[in-house]
Structures are given as C-alpha cells and as structure tokens.
Amino acid sequence: MKQGVVIKNMNGYFYVQTPSGDVHECKVRGRLKKERYSLLVGDTVSITDDGWIDSIEERRNSLRRPAIANIDQVIVVVAAREPDIHPLLLDRLLVMIHHSHIPPILVINKYDLHTEDTVKLKSIYENIGYTVLCTSTYTGEGIDELRHVLHGKISAFAGPSGVGKSSLLNAVDPNFAFQTGAVSDKIKRGRHTTRHASLYSLDESSFIMDTPGFSALDHTGMDVEELVHTFPEFGDHDTGCKFSPCSHSHEPICSVKEALASGQISEQRYQSYLTIKSELEDQRRR
Numbered sequence: 001m002k003q004g005v006v007i008k009n010m011n012g013y014f015y016v017q018t019p020s021g022d023v024h025e026c027k028v029r030g031r032l033k034k035e036r037y038s039l040l041v042g043d044t045v046s047i048t049d050d051g052w053i054d055s056i057e058e059r060r061n062s063l064r065r066p067a068i069a070n071i072d073q074v075i076v077v078v079a080a081r082e083p084d085i086h087p088l089l090l091d092r093l094l095v096m097i098h099h100s101h102i103p104p105i106l107v108i109n110k111y112d113l114h115t116e117d118t119v120k121l122k123s124i125y126e127n128i129g130y131t132v133l134c135t136s137t138y139t140g141e142g143i144d145e146l147r148h149v150l151h152g153k154i155s156a157f158a159g160p161s162g163v164g165k166s167s168l169l170n171a172v173d174p175n176f177a178f179q180t181g182a183v184s185d186k187i188k189r190g191r192h193t194t195r196h197a198s199l200y201s202l203d204e205s206s207f208i209m210d211t212p213g214f215s216a217l218d219h220t221g222m223d224v225e226e227l228v229h230t231f232p233e234f235g236d237h238d239t240g241c242k243f244s245p246c247s248h249s250h251e252p253i254c255s256v257k258e259a260l261a262s263g264q265i266s267e268q269r270y271q272s273y274l275t276i277k278s279e280l281e282d283q284r285r286r
Contacts, residue, residue, distance in 0.1 A: 001046050001047070001048060001049075001054065002018050002024075002046070002047050002049075003018070003019075003044065003045070003046050003047075003057075004016040004017050004018040004019070004024065004044070004045060004047060005017055005042065005043070005044055005045075005070075005199065005207070006039065006040065006041050006042060006043045006045060006199070007023065007041065007198060007199035007200070007201075007207075008041065008198045008199065009039070009040075009041055012027065013025050013026065013027060014026045014027070014028065014039060014045075014053060016045060016047050016053070017199075017201065021201070024047060024051060025051060026045075026047050026051045026052060026053045027051065027052060027053070028052075028053045029052055029053065029054060038056070039053065039056060040059075040062060040067050040068055040069040041067070041068050041069070041198065041199055041209065042062075042068045042069040042070040042071060042154065042199060042209065043056050043057070043059065043069050043070065044056070044057040044070065045057065061100055061101055061102055062100070063096070063097075063100050063102070063156075068156055068209055070154060071102050071154055071155070071156045071209065072102075072103075072153040072154045072155060073102065073103045073104070073105055073149075073153055073155050073156075074097045074102050074103070074104045074105070074155070074156045074157075074158055075104075075105050075107055075146075075149075075150075075155050075156065075157045075158070076090070076093055076094065076097070076104050076105065076106050076107065076158055076159055077107045077109050077157060077158070077159035077163050077164065077165045077168065078090055078106070078107070078108055078109070078159055078160070078163055079108070079109050079110045079113075079162065079163035079164060080108055080109070080110045080111050080112075080113045080114040080115070080118045081110060081113040081114075081115070081118075082110065082113065082162070083160060083162050083163065085108075085118070085121060086160070087121070087268050087269075087272060088271075088272050088275060089160060090106075091269065091272035091273075091276070092272075092276060093158060093159070094106075094230070095222075095227065095230040095231075095276060097158075098229070098230035098232075099222050099226065099230055102156075104130065105130070105131045105132075105133065105149060106125055106130050106131065106132045106133070107132075107133045107134075107135055107142075107146065107168070108121075108122060108132065108133070108134050108135070109135050109136065109137070109163055109164045109165075109167075109168060110136060110137075110138075110163070110164060111134040111135060111136045111139075111141055111142070112136040112138050112139050112141070114134070122134070124266045124268065124269065127233075128232055128233045128266075128269075129232055129233075131149075133145055133146055133149065135168060135171075137164060137167045137168060137170075137171045140171075143168075143171050143172065146168065146172060147172050150172065150202060150206055150208060151202075151203075151205070151206050152205045152206055153206060153207075154199070154206075154207045154208075154209065155206075155207070155208050155209065156208075156209040157169065157208060157209065169200075169208060172202070172208075173202060222280060223280065223284070224247055224277055224280055224281065225245050227273070227276060227277055227280060228245070228246075228247070228248065231269065231273055233264075233265055233266075233269065234248060234256050234265070234273075236259075237255050237256050237258070237259035237264065237265065238255060238256055239255065240253075240255030240258070241253065241254050241255050241256065242254070247277065248273070249274060249277065
C-alpha cells in the first residue's frame, strides 16, 4: 500500500502523486463513492499496487466550491483592470474562505494598469490586516514575492475569470505551461480556461492548485452570526454593542456602526456585509 496526494480528478480517474514524484492513475473503491464529495483534489490517500484508492486520510480543511481539500492558503487574485475589480464578488469570496478557516492572501494582478481607485482598494484591505501583493506579468513586479509566499505551502489560486491566474502561475514557473485565455474585448470578462482543479508540484515542499473560475459562489451552511466573524475588522469594534449577539445593522447602540460613521470601517465593506447578510436571511426563509 502506498500513500500519496490526489493531484487531479478527470473522467472518473484520480491521479495520485507519491512522495517519489511518481503519478498513478487510480479508481475509487465502491464504498468510498457513497458521498457526493467523498474524494477531493488535495486529499491524502492510500492506494493499492493495482491502482485502487483504498482510504482517505482525515482532512485539515476543505472547500465545497471548488471541491478541494487540505489547503494551507488561498491566493485570491483580482485584476487592477480588464476586468475591473468587483468589490462585492471579492468580499463574497473572502467570506467563503474565512468560513472554511483557510488564510487568504490577496493578489492584485495587472498592477501596471492600476488607477487611484486600485490604490484605495489596496489600502482598505491592508488596513484590515490582509496580506496584499501587487503583481504584473508584464513588468515582473511582485513575482519573486509571490514565489516566496508559495514556498512550503499547498496554495489554491482563486478569483474571477480573466484576471490572469494562469499567467501568474506561468510566471512563477514556466514549466507549468497553463493554457491562458484572452479577455473578451466586448464584455471585458475572461473565458474559463482552467476546467478542472489540479494540484501541481512547485518543488518538493510546495504545491499550487489552479481551480476553475469562481462564477457562482454560495454560502450554504452559514448563518448570520457566523457571517459577522468573516469580517475581521468588525471584531476590533464590537465590544461596545448593547446587544449580544449584534447583527450590526438595525440595533440602536452598535459600536461597529459607530466605527463606520467615524471612517474606521470601510463603507464598501459594510455594504458588502449587508448584501451577504440579506442573502443569508433569504436562504433561511426558503
């Protein structure tokens, strides 16, 4: 029996890489197929000599969409322009990652095209405490810093289509040779060029996972009380709230709303919170 990591799932076959670097094409035993998300890219598994996955090790964490496991960090990539940053989409993605207890790192790619609005957005997330990297595959800015962040970690790359995730991965290591897609001039959105979540070896201790573009995010299983904790900046200002728990919306005495009024909390982030909160409440009523 050998142990390895699932690096790809395609057409019913799972490709498992062992510590020696060998990749084995495997199928799953019937008893492991009972649950819909029973086996994920990133899982550590035991395989037989004849190519069957026999068992799955306990996971450190997992995401439902995309279906991946055992991630050390999520590299959230947005573009300074083409396509422009969509703050609500970014915040939805960060909420999902926080809810999965995985540290996010924000990368603003195509930074050679940045505007004053890009600089303001960068400042918002840095002030919250996020690590923010600025990169450009055109100028080479930030590529070495990104390579350092990836070292010794299993990292998932996520973000909207067209922001240059695959191009960044190619810049980190040209051997990956990811297919890259052009951004449509008409709608300024990229085609989904990465079709399956796949795990790639950067070196003996570093793996990166390129995942299909995030176009449909859901927060199934989360309630409003949990949502509050996915906005880290709220935790710095919630000690003065009259009610506990406090939804930081309609309550008359709320220190988070006071921090918002004084400019200590971003209006953009607070509006994202209210929108996602409303979506969760709608889900609960269904």
